[in-house]
Amino acid sequence: MKTKKVLTANLKPGMVSADAAYTFTNHLVIQSNTTLTQEIIDKLKYYAIKSVRVYLPEKEPDNGTAAETTETTETPKTEQSSHENSFTYYDRIRQSESFAAFKDSFTKSVTNFKEQLNDIVLKDSGEVVDDMLHEVESIVSKTRNALHLLDMMQCLRGFDDITYAHSLNVSLICNMIGSWLGLPTKEMRTLILCGLLHDIGKLKIPHDIIAKPGKLTEEEFSMIRSHPKLGYDILRPKSLDNRIKLAALQHHERYDGSGYPKRLTGFELSDFSSIVAIADVYDAMTSNRSYRKGICPFTVIATFEQEKNLYDPSLLYLFMRRTIEAYINTEVLLSNGEHGKVVLLNQNFLSRPVVITDTATYDLSRDFSVNITELI
Numbered sequence: 622m623k624t625k626k627v628l629t630a631n632l633k634p635g636m637v638s639a640d641a642a643y644t645f646t647n648h649l650v651i652q653s654n655t656t657l658t659q660e661i662i663d664k665l666k667y668y669a670i671k672s673v674r675v676y677l678p679e680k681e682p683d684n685g686t687a688a689e690t691t692e693t694t695e696t697p698k699t700e701q702s703s704h705e706n707s708f709t710y711y712d713r714i715r716q717s718e719s720f721a722a723f724k725d726s727f728t729k730s731v732t733n734f735k736e737q738l739n740d741i742v743l744k745d746s747g748e749v750v751d752d753m754l755h756e757v758e759s760i761v762s763k764t765r766n767a768l769h770l771l772d773m774m775q776c777l778r779g780f781d782d783i784t785y786a787h788s789l790n791v792s793l794i795c796n797m798i799g800s801w802l803g804l805p806t807k808e809m810r811t812l813i814l815c816g817l818l819h820d821i822g823k824l825k826i827p828h829d830i831i832a833k834p835g836k837l838t839e840e841e842f843s844m845i846r847s848h849p850k851l852g853y854d855i856l857r858p859k860s861l862d863n864r865i866k867l868a869a870l871q872h873h874e875r876y877d878g879s880g881y882p883k884r885l886t887g888f889e890l891s892d893f894s895s896i897v898a899i900a901d902v903y904d905a906m907t908s909n910r911s912y913r914k915g916i917c918p919f920t921v922i923a924t925f926e927q928e929k930n931l932y933d934p935s936l937l938y939l940f941m942r943r944t945i946e947a948y949i950n951t952e953v954l955l956s957n958g959e960h961g962k963v964v965l966l967n968q969n970f971l972s973r974p975v976v977i978t979d980t981a982t983y984d985l986s987r988d989f990s991v992n993i994t995e996l997i
Contacts, residue, residue, distance in 0.1 A: 623677045629670055632662045639674040641946070649946050649966050652768055656713070661950060664964060714776050723763040723773040727789070730756040735785050738821060742855055750814060750861070757792050757813050767797040768947040775907070775918070775947075775996070784823050784831065787904060792816030794900035798936070801943050814861070815868035815893045816900060822852025822869060849873055850882050867891040872898050875931040895933040899925075899940050918948065919993040923972035945971045954995040955983070963993075 624639040638655045642665060650668055651661060657675075665673065714720050733756055740749045764770040770793060795816035799809045823831055826848060830841050837845065852869035859866075871894035874880035876887055880898075906921045922941050929937055951963050953976060961978035973985035976993065983991055 624674050625677055626672050626674045628672050629662065629665045632657055632665070632673060632675070634659050634662065636675040639676050642670050642673055644668045644670070649949050652946055652949050654765060654769060655950055660962075714772055719763065719765075719769075720773060720776060723760065724777060726760045726763050727777060730760055731786050731789060734789055734817075738785065738788070738818075739824065741818065741821060741859070742824060753817055754810055754813060757789070757796065757817070760789075760793065761796055767800050767943065770797055771944065771947045784820055787908065788817055788820050790904040790908065791819060791897065791900045794904060795896055797943075798896050798900065798940055801939055811862045811864060812893055812896060814865050815897050818852070818856060818861075818865055819868050819872045819897050819901060820848065820852065821855055822848035822850065825851045825855075846873075846881055864891050864893040868894045868897045870894075872901050874898070876933055877930045879931065890933075892933070892936075895936055899932055899937060903940070903944075917993060917995050918944070919953070919972050919974075923992075926970070926972055941971050942968070945974075948996065949974075952997045953993045954997050956992040956994050957990075960997065 627636070634657055636657045638651055638653055638657065641652045642650045644650060650665060650670060651657075651673075655661065657673075734753065737749050737753050737756075761770065764773055774790060774793060792813045793816070795812045796809065799812045804812060826844055830837070830844055833841065849870050849872065853866055856866040856869055868891065870882070871885065871890055874883065874885045874890055874894065875898070876890070876895070878884050878886035902925075903921060906916045906924070907918055908915050922945055925932070925937060925941055945966060948963055949966060953961055953963060955961055955976065955978070959978040959980070961976040961983070963974045964977050965975040967974055967984075967986040970986040972993075973989075974993075976983045976985060985991060985993070
């Protein structure tokens with residue numbers, strides 16, 4: 622779609638931002654693809670943001686009053702609906718054409734990935750790997766950018782597939798992190814494969830143990846912990862980049878040496894293994910499981926903040942900062958039962974933003990009596 626830069630004073634509710642907007646202190650106020658409300662426009666004015674680039678509706682003539690560029694992405698029809706205020710942020714996403722396309726592509730890819738992952742065990746890797754990469758690239762093509770991809774994944778948390786959907790999710794998160802790092806195409810494809818194949822060792826473990834909802838016995842837990850070595854053994858003879866093999870072996874290692882199977886530390890770990898470790902934990906915690914509902918992303922980020930010594934510090938901070946940007950202006954449920962909206966992020970305490978409700982403003986970095994419990 623075409624875009625144009627509009628002075629904040631001339632913004633109208635219903636317009637959709639084409640770019641993110643930041644304060645002069647580099648705090649995110651709105652992300653791209655945000656449907657503007659009067660409240661958001663007032664906030665932009667409050668933070669002295671002079672202009673915002675917005676998408677032009679397809680049939681709206683451009684009067685030539687501002688520079689414009691051509692975009693190939695679509696704005697979901699529901700985001701421009703006059704009934705937008707009756708839906709939550711994620712309701713609007715789920716009802717968009719882009720989400721329907723993403724869900725269809727993801728579902729088909731999970732089905733294909735089951736066969737491809739098993740083929741890796743039995744066949745030479747070359748042709749199968751190309752097919753797997755094509756599946757991931759097809760899914761990514763259905764999204765506008767990394768934050769839009771995160772939104773799509775968050776709305777698709779109904780999958781409860783501990784090996785296949787999880788591995789696909791991890792590859793998508795690796796793709797997202799790789800894009801933030803500015804990796805070249807060849808490196809990006811290797812990183813995606815690290816995510817896709819990191820749990821391949823679980824194919825050697827009985828499914829009833831992998832999917833067991835209750836507490837594992839000591840013997841079962843030992844079998845689960847063997848999957849990094851089993852995965853490495855599967856991949857070792859394959860003609861793959863060595864970092865893909867190491868990701869299977871090292872994704873449960875931790876930066877402080879507390880992980881397994883070899884208790885490696887810091888720079889003993891491959892950079893790509895460190896990326897997969899973060900993506901693996903984030904997806905495992907936010908995804909629904911048969912025995913629990915997915916954990917709120919703010920709670921997961923809080924866990925990362927508390928356990929920051931377990932992960933590569935530069936990679937972890939990049940991931941937390943960019944991930945949490947996806948939730949600016951998102952509606953949330955607070956632990957006191959109030960519904961509110963995330964209006965400002967605290968760069969030094971990413972899990973605890975500023976939230977406004979109908980009755981109060983909560984700076985969660987100062988008020989620890991209240992937490993975000995759920996996205997709504």
